Amino acid sequence: MLHPPAETVQEDPDISGQRRGRPPGRIAELAASDGQVFNPEPRIGWLLRSNRLACLPGVSARQFAVLLADHGVPADPSRVSRWETGLVPATLEVVAAYERLIDLDPGGLRGVALFQRRVGTGQLVSASNLAGLRDDPAHLERVLDAVVDGEPDGCAWFELGLAVASVGERMVLPQSLWRSLTNRLVRQVGISVGSAYLGRVEAANLLTTHASARNALAYSIGEMLTEADVPVVTDPMTILQEIDTPQANGLVLRLLDQEQISTRSAAAWAAAVKLGRGHFDEQEAARLEALVMRLARTHGLERGGSFSGLLDLVDVLSPAARAVILNAAGEVRGEPAAQELAPDLQEVTAVLAQVVEEADVDDPMLERLVWLALADPRAEHRFLAVFTLQQSPFRALLARVAGRRIEAHLSGADPVQPELAHRLMVVLSVVGTPAEADLLLRIAEDNSSPLRGMGLIAVAHLPPGASVRRPRLERLLEGPDESLARTAAYCAGMTGDPALRRLMERDDVPLNRRRAAQWWIAHGPAIHEAQAGRRPDRS
Numbered sequence: 001m002l003h004p005p006a007e008t009v010q011e012d013p014d015i016s017g018q019r020r021g022r023p024p025g026r027i028a029e030l031a032a033s034d035g036q037v038f039n040p041e042p043r044i045g046w047l048l049r050s051n052r053l054a055c056l057p058g059v060s061a062r063q064f065a066v067l068l069a070d071h072g073v074p075a076d077p078s079r080v081s082r083w084e085t086g087l088v089p090a091t092l093e094v095v096a097a098y099e100r101l102i103d104l105d106p107g108g109l110r111g112v113a114l115f116q117r118r119v120g121t122g123q124l125v126s127a128s129n130l131a132g133l134r135d136d137p138a139h140l141e142r143v144l145d146a147v148v149d150g151e152p153d154g155c156a157w158f159e160l161g162l163a164v165a166s167v168g169e170r171m172v173l174p175q176s177l178w179r180s181l182t183n184r185l186v187r188q189v190g191i192s193v194g195s196a197y198l199g200r201v202e203a204a205n206l207l208t209t210h211a212s213a214r215n216a217l218a219y220s221i222g223e224m225l226t227e228a229d230v231p232v233v234t235d236p237m238t239i240l241q242e243i244d245t246p247q248a249n250g251l252v253l254r255l256l257d258q259e260q261i262s263t264r265s266a267a268a269w270a271a272a273v274k275l276g277r278g279h280f281d282e283q284e285a286a287r288l289e290a291l292v293m294r295l296a297r298t299h300g301l302e303r304g305g306s307f308s309g310l311l312d313l314v315d316v317l318s319p320a321a322r323a324v325i326l327n328a329a330g331e332v333r334g335e336p337a338a339q340e341l342a343p344d345l346q347e348v349t350a351v352l353a354q355v356v357e358e359a360d361v362d363d364p365m366l367e368r369l370v371w372l373a374l375a376d377p378r379a380e381h382r383f384l385a386v387f388t389l390q391q392s393p394f395r396a397l398l399a400r401v402a403g404r405r406i407e408a409h410l411s412g413a414d415p416v417q418p419e420l421a422h423r424l425m426v427v428l429s430v431v432g433t434p435a436e437a438d439l440l441l442r443i444a445e446d447n448s449s450p451l452r453g454m455g456l457i458a459v460a461h462l463p464p465g466a467s468v469r470r471p472r473l474e475r476l477l478e479g480p481d482e483s484l485a486r487t488a489a490y491c492a493g494m495t496g497d498p499a500l501r502r503l504m505e506r507d508d509v510p511l512n513r514r515r516a517a518q519w520w521i522a523h524g525p526a527i528h529e530a531q532a533g534r535r536p537d538r539s
Contacts, residue, residue: 029042030087032120043086043116044095046366047391047392049084051102051391051393052084052102056102071097073094075094092113092114095109105391105529106154106195108198111195111198111202115384116388125165125209144160146159148181154192154198154527157185165209185207186217186224190233191527192528193528196527198387208239214245218240218245228515229519233262234266237267237269238270244277244279249280255267269380275317276316276378289318292310293324296314348420351401358397358400359394372384374427396433399431399436403435410443422451425451433462437462445472456471459495473492473499477489477499493516
């Protein structure tokens with residue numbers, strides 16, 4: 001089945017191994033309940049089961065239930081089956097136990113679980129996330145000590161977010177302390193990768209459930225995004241999209257009208273999510289449509305960074321506004337803008353078929369997630385699917401297939417539609433491994449490649465030591481293309497490239513670039529933290 005439908009039927013939910021000789025169940029989507037965008041639980045269960053089977057191939061569900069019980073999580077084969085099929089939501093305590101017992105990156109599965117539930121249910125905090133959490137004073141004191149007095153990793157930030165969401169307004173801290181914490185967190189979110197990113201960004205989203213923490217977060221984000229020449233805007237903006245206040249809405253609209261394309265593109269992402277969730281009132285929505293119309297007439301449907309900028313926002317506007325804006329953008333670009341809004345589905349199907357063939361498993365959920373990562377019209381849902389696959393045993397396989405497809409595209413042997421090429425590069429920027437380092441370096445250094453910017457971002461996100469050398473960035477950092485110079489600075493900052501220090505000391509370089517270099521020297525390089533050693537390559 002290479003065109004996964006919106007919802008598929010659960011098949012063979014009993015995967016507990018209780019019946020000798022019975023084949024493992026195939027986990028697929030379950031129907032969404034009232035008020036849900038989709039049911040997130042089967043996707044979370046699929047992550048638990050696929051990692052368990054891949055990392056502990058000789059351990060049955062019955063044996064794994066014993067391991068869980070030995071580590072303080074009440075379990076039996078029936079409960080393992082229900083968690084792994086999504087019939088019963090796995091609490092975060094259960095997900096954390098899977099991380100420990102399978103030896104996965106701490107916080108990775110829990111971060112995806114919160115991400116899935118937040119997008120699927122439309123709720124920042126669900127009962128499944130808070131069930132069983134401790135809120136005794138001693139635990140809260142340890143959590144605060146780890147964050148306030150130490151150098152917190154993603155898990156420590158995550159624990160703080162959970163504690164705040166669990167205790168609620170009973171947690172009272174001085175506003176200066178909230179501000180200090182959120183200033184650190186917002187800056188770390190922007191330079192974190194993989195599980196380190198998931199732990200921090202979901203911690204920030206959890207903090208928005210507390211009035212004082214939410215106010216401090218909004219202030220920290222606004223302060224950072226309005227700094228002169230701040231080089232990191234996308235990730236702080238993804239936190240702002242979760243804050244449903246007039247102040248947050250107004251800041252997103254102001255940033256959408258900024259001159260810098262990366263800021264506009266990040267604000268377009270946040271505005272698209274806010275519009276879809278009903279954050280904008282009628283007056284704000286009208287202002288948004290008028291602003292997008294003006295930007296489309298001036299710039300066309302530009303893309304920027306890891307997603308498609310105005311393309312993603314236009315796709316969720318009202319049909320009437322969308323039609324007018326597409327026509328306006330087409331006049332600017334001299335081509336039918338609507339053709340750029342979605343990849344060719346036959347080409348997506350071909351990529352999906354390659355993943356299925358190489359995975360050599362009958363796995364409807366894997367097919368569904370790959371399809372969503374490449375074909376879903378909503379940028380947030382594409383990213384959610386890619387991050388879910390990043391935390392699965394199929395990460396390296398997906399990166400390999402995407403890399404080969406991009407290589408064939410760039411060589412001219414088998415080109416694909418530009419929008420699909422862009423989305424494949426987004427996938428590589430999240431799931432890329434050392435095996436793709438050479439390809440990504442070539443793209444990042446290719447003066448003629450339209451994918452060069454995404455190549456720089458993908459190189460910036462590779463694990464430490466993935467490449468034998470850094471990309472040659474000096475000419476880009478000093479060159480006339482402001483957008484590429486900014487992306488090159490991101491790559492240099494995330495990889496700790498000494499070229500930034502040389503750039504900062506040159507008087508003939510524009511001041512904004514020297515300021516960006518100074519920011520990266522102060523705050524970089526990328527935060528990667530633990531890299532799982534036991535997650536196998538499902539080749």
